[in-house]
Amino acid sequence: MEQTIAPSEMLLHLGPQHAIQPGPYLLDLKLRGETVVDAELEMGYIHKGIEKILENKTYLQGITITDRICYLAALTNNEVFCNCVEKLVGIEPPQRSQYIRVIMEELSRIQSHLLGIGEFSTDLGFVTMFLYMIREREEVLSLIDMVTGSRITHSYLRFGGVREDLPEGFAEKAMSVLNDINKKLDEHEDLYNTDKIYLQRTVGVGVLTAKIASDLGVSGPPLRAAGVAFDIRKNEPYLVYNDLDFKVCTEKEGDIFARIKVRLDEIRESIYIIEQAFDQIPQGPLFPVGTPYGRRTPVMRVPAGEVFCRVEDPRGEMGMYMISDGSDKPYRVKIRGPVFPTMQALPPLIKGTYVADVAAIAASMDGCTSEADR
């Protein structure tokens, strides 16, 4: 961004502490009146050096660290890490574990989307909706809590399986909660679709077309809202997603309204996936039989090699590149988070909009600073 300011222009620093932010980042805006002329994003305020830390932890310790890459998608982060190690070692989790992973990851997707929609609503001044969304999110969190024992950072996955089996009666409880959410979601969506002010604020605002989105490397709901049906679960199926029936939710417009619509649809789709998973889940062991892998695998040497794995995070494509040199610690881990490109796409997207729309657009992209900074 040019630092020179014309007489009718003004430089506004949004951040590092500001209400629109899920975590600290600095958005430098150059304004002419209410219009954003130029924007620049500066980040790294919560850069923790996770990649370096992972190089110095054993593989089992690494699971705990991957929880904290993004606090809203701990399970998918676990998944991609375990996936890498499993591919390097050459094991595959048994069917039951895979189904449990699918169930838990979809639950995690639901809670993440609920928070995302809620935070977006509060940035439009729609505080009540935020509280409603969080209310429903708490129900999902208590389900996750029931299985993993924690609300946000679970460390639930293990190499070749999962830490605990599902508790008794989990399926019934989960389905009753999810059906409830499904019903409430219909109400909320009705509200979103009919509220005139909401429509004025969202329809046609912050349009990210498919061409631009793919140029900017965006993935996840912002890309799908632009009409590109790109979902790792379909394009490059992992776990048992091949056996499950679901559709990739897309919209055409690519504006804020479409992004929120995609998230709402995805919550429904996730509920549908969980329903199927509960029907199809087989009995059996949690860890591959005949291998030393189990709940506790303290010292584990991974054969030398390298692997790049991708899973579908609530926010898009989560990739991990792992190089092993045959020791008990990874030689290099590169985390490719979905938010990093999304955040990078924010400054070009908000150019030419109003200050009030900056908040709405930034929130509708559902950024997670922690993951972008790592």
Place this chain on the structure above:
Amino acid sequence: MNANNIIKSLTEKFPNEILEPNVESNIRISSYVDKDAIVNVCKHLLETLEFDHLSCECGVDYPDRNEIEVVYHIASYSHPVVLTLKAKLDRDEPQIESIVSIYWNANWYERETYELYGVKYTNHPDLKPLLLPEDMLGEWPLRKDYEGFPNKTAKNLV
């Protein structure tokens, strides 16, 4: 789009620049690339092979070989093949041409690699630190011989 076809197309177009092509599985390919040819290879990938999504770009440090590798993971929105391109750079003075002109979102990845490994990207529009404060520039914390790592611990911890 088939993994073998992609490799074939690449090696035919760049016989001298693409080294050690390797088909790991039907959706994963890896290859070394000559560091001077990276922009041309990327252009070819984008224009003829539908690799329109730069998934990731990072550096890897090999102090015993005195090399820094820059790794590009190039994927596509339409087919599931991911190509891992690696370029070897001299560790003492790592320098490579930027691919921002082809993949726009390489911008931040390159800034990140610059501040963590010290890889200089020529023709980069705005090469400055992204994640670290300005005064940490030059420490290259993700290199294997970075000294500040285990020592800078909390005083009351073991």
Place this chain on the structure above:
Amino acid sequence: MMSIVEFLFNPWVRGTLGLALIGLIFFSAVITVWLERKFGADIQSRIGPNRVGGRFGLLQLIADAIKLFTKEDLIPAKADKLLFVMAPIVILGSAFMMIVAIPFGAIVIGDKSYPIAATEFDISVLYLEAVSALSVLGIFMAAYGSNNKYSMLAAFRNIARMIGYEVPLGISIIGIAVMVQSLNIVEIAMAQSPLWFIFVQPIGFAVFFISILADMGRLPFDQNEAEEELVAGWGTEYTGMRWGLGLFAEYIHMILGSCLMVLLYLGGWNLPKFITGIFILGAFAPIFWFIAKVVVVVMTIIMIRWALPRFRIDQVVDLGWKVLFPLSILNLIWAVALGLFFGA
């Protein structure tokens, strides 16, 4: 009988009553803030304050006030000190100047009703509108004085919005003035004895309601203190007591705006004659009737706040000029036509 009237018209008594009124208004603002927190909590399926002062958190606002008044008072180094210090006073002052002209009910003795107002003059509606717009000046002073960009943006928005809503507000009031043939608010209130003006001029009421919401700066028109964009709007740099004063001024503004709405469109304090004919009821019932209506209006405004998202500033100005302004003209034509039809 006459002695009571004379007693009431004694300037000293009226002055004392006026002072009491200011205290009451402050108190009612406290109640409104409390109501907003409890009511908002209810809508959001929370509980709201319930630890301080019994189950209903009655003392919560007292605690907040004590805290605000004992907090450190910071004035930023680069602030314009005079403007910074004066701004909350101007904001509060504009609210208090409104009190002067607003009648808070009336005492009905026999056939005559004596409105409880500090003064009664012929152009009181015009005065009210003018004074209420003064708060914009205060907000601009606060923003300019505190030398903060967020505040400045808020003040610009505030002025842009005021230009948008002030015209339809004025024209919808003219619609009423044409019908009553007076700009005196007491006469307007009394003229609604059998029929409230909301039924005579529904369009005018809609325009007035939306404009007065914008005047108060309540959601969906609170662009000047949009927390998510502009931190705390004009009050970003204000601490403790000064900020508290500004906050109170906004709530007082809201109460007085509700009073105005009741007086202009919702029938004021008028009650049927068989109720006011009884001596004791005549003294108290109109006041309670008036206050009850005000409470209902305030509750509605609070509910609207928690039920709607916020407009963007250009949309507000659009709404003001493209929707409200033509509607208010339409209402004026309607009022004139009615007047000609019945008056002739």
Place this chain on the structure above:
Amino acid sequence: MGEIIENVSFTATSAIHEFLKKTPLQDIINWGRKNSLWFLTQPMGCCGVEMIAAGCSHYDTDRFGIIPRVSPRQADVIVISGYVTKKYLPALKRLWDQMPSPKWVICMGDCSISGGPFYESYSTVQNIDEIFPIDVFIPGCPPRPEALIQGFIELQKKIMAREDKGSEY
């Protein structure tokens, strides 16, 4: 009044406050302060999400009069809810300076207490307690919202007992 901060002028006199501290009136003031602890919304990591959740329907800190404020000028409590990095520390210090006293700090989560899982990182700052006068530490990674509420209640108890570090004003 505490130390003189450059470029900031004060309008109240410290003598009044010195006198008030000796009288029972301070108890009433403290009662007001403890029942209206407004905290600064400044999520910094995993704990930040729990901080948001603590303000919402299930946990509802508003019951105790604890509400989030966006501007540091109107906040009483700053919750350090995550790892403090070298890049963020100057901004955090500035936020702290912008808050009017009396003000309190709560350390939420292991990261802010000792560094947590990131204690050996090249980018984080350790020993936050030497930089800020911290009243309450809430352990956990991340602590549940209930724990945050308990932390606030501990702070309330400290304020009532006049043992807190914030009421120097």
